[in-house]
């Protein structure tokens with residue numbers, strides 16, 4: 389049986405002492421935040437965690453009439469989720485939501501993913517659908533659909549992928565034919581659609597990319613349509629059905645299906661030909677949420693592996709028996725096991741701090757009164773979305789892999805729950821744009837904007853922080869390691885932007901290394917901030933000494949063993965495109 393405890397102490401530390409979230413518009417006071425997060429933790433630990441393994445074993449099913457059913461217990465858990473108002477935490481008050489910052493939703497999403505990643509996908513897509521409708525749909529559509537998504541009685545989907553169109557949305561073939569009443573007739577098949585059909589909610593709101601007749605080829609010819617499963621006015625079924633459930637490797641309690649639109653009635657969202665741009669409202673939020681899935685699963689894997697390493701006894705420590713009265717020492721004494729645990733822990737905590745800082749800036753970019761502050765925050769978010777998504781999910785998978793290794797053969801056996809983490813989190817590296825596409829997005833779109841304007845949204849605060857903390861003795865050991873990595877990051881940025889401008893293959897072949905360099909340096913910045921806060925708390929004699937001491941020891945590990953990875957990635961990056969692109973296709 390797996391364990392999971394919501395990482396409330398760490399979240400509290402990041403919110404209050406590292407990123408300072410109390411100034412956000414509509415952020416409740418500390419006492420209310422405590423009670424919201426405490427309640428979310430209880431729901432995740434008591435309701436969602438017990439359904440994780442059983443949901444994986446049972447999976448979703450489809451009856452002879454094509455109706456999709458979720459595993460036992462999920463419908464009740466979802467009803468509890470809606471009753472608790474969780475679907476509307478950061479939705480507008482005018483639609484029945486609580487109007488709280490998205491940051492709170494991010495924190496809750498991480499916890500849900502740590503307890504039960506499959507469950508979390510249903511509300512994740514609904515919330516992103518709500519945001520897309522809020523930003524781009526007509527008032528009439530908003531009035532009908534938003535309050536139901538806020539209640540959670542209707543859920544949302546994101547219908548982009550087709551058999552021939554995955555990363556390349558320009559290849560989409562689904563068609564939308566205008567009808568006399570101003571609506572559209574949608575025809576085509578979407579595949580691998582998460583929450584495409586299920587029995588959790590009364591209705592499903594599909595957001596579908598399709599082409600109008602005579603539309604331009606490529607992405608500029610694609611528009612976005614809202615297609616309900618059931619018409620809200622008549623209660624009749626629309627011509628959309630789940631043509632098959634996909635037999636997925638993991639997240640087996642998430643209903644992922646191929647969806648057939650057989651002349652289904654839909655309504656245009658946003659302007660014609662601007663569908664992909666509108667869909668990116670949804671994609672930007674879900675990419676962050678997917679990064680949080682990686683972090684949530686990594687946290688769960690760490691907790692399980694650390695507990696097991698203390699319990700499981702095998703062989704003696706190489707430096708002599710540590711528990712001579714026992715037949716063998718706990719595997720925690722072995723350097724290889726410790727190293728795996730500390731890698732998991734230092735990256736999970738670093739990624740969480742970065743994701744929550746990006747979450748705070750997400751809110752600032754949407755709610756701050758100062759337009760300049762909003763624009764700066766939007767730059768930081770745009771820069772960090774591919775980093776949080778790709779690095780957070782790579783790290784989630786690596787952590788699941790390390791946890792399985794720590795459990796040895798027991799981790800490989802189904803039912804112990806550990807191999808499930810590996811299968812579940814694997815998809816997070818693929819959907820919402822593969823991690824390869826995230827790296828490409830970073831080097832081709834994000835870096836080049838306005839001569840590196842987005843990069844400056846990270847570089848400037850880091851430089852300001854370093855200057856302000858130059859005499860802080862608590863950071864003395866970390867500062868030079870950070871500066872050396874930061875310097876390599878600047879050199880890598882210059883290399884990719886100048887060489888990439890002349891030869892795009894230079895940008896393409898360096899993309900994954902560059903994303904990792906930025907990720908490690910951004911985590912380094914967060915670890916500096918965390919170390920400063922922990923040292924200051926210890927100096928003040930605040931309660932919770934062991935938490936702050938452990939933070940500083942984890943920082944020691946990060947700066948000595950993880951941040952120097954930047955140098956290896958830099959070395960690989962500057963070897964350039966030649967060894968990769970000159971390899972003849974026929975020799976593969």
Ligand SMILES: Cc1cc2nc3c(=O)[nH]c(=O)nc-3n(C[C@H](O)[C@H](O)[C@H](O)COP(=O)(O)OP(=O)(O)OC[C@H]3O[C@@H](n4cnc5c(N)ncnc54)[C@H](O)[C@@H]3O)c2cc1C
Nearest residue numbers: 546547548549554555580581582815819820821822824825
């Ligand atoms: C469980 C699950 C749930 C999903 N849920 C949804 C959903 O709800 N809605 C939805 O619309 N889709 C969904 N998808 C689809 C998912 O978004 C796609 O699988 C993903 O975008 C990749 O597309 P593809 O599988 O066609 O791979 P391809 O696009 O064929 O890519 C194959 C490989 O080529 C690489 N590649 C492609 N182009 C480039 C390039 N230019 N540079 C570098 N590398 C490149 C990719 O990184 C990848 O490694 C889901 C998929 C799964 C598995």
